Amino acid sequence: MTRLIALLLLAGTAMLATGCNTIAGAGEDISKGGNAITNSADKAK
Structure with missing residues (x-):
């Protein structure tokens, strides 16, 4: 579980x-x- 959280972060x-060019x-x-x-948490249940 800890590995999954680290990967998601x-x-x-x-x-x-990579995707933030503006505040929006x-x-x-x-x-x-x-x-x-x-979604990942729901799949892990």
Whole structure:
């Protein structure tokens, strides 16, 4: 479980670093990262 969380955080950081050109873009990227974490958590149940 710890490995999954670390992987998700790393992936989210990479998405933010590559996709944020504006504040609006940052909000969208954060939202996508949250959705990815939620989906992964649901699959892990």
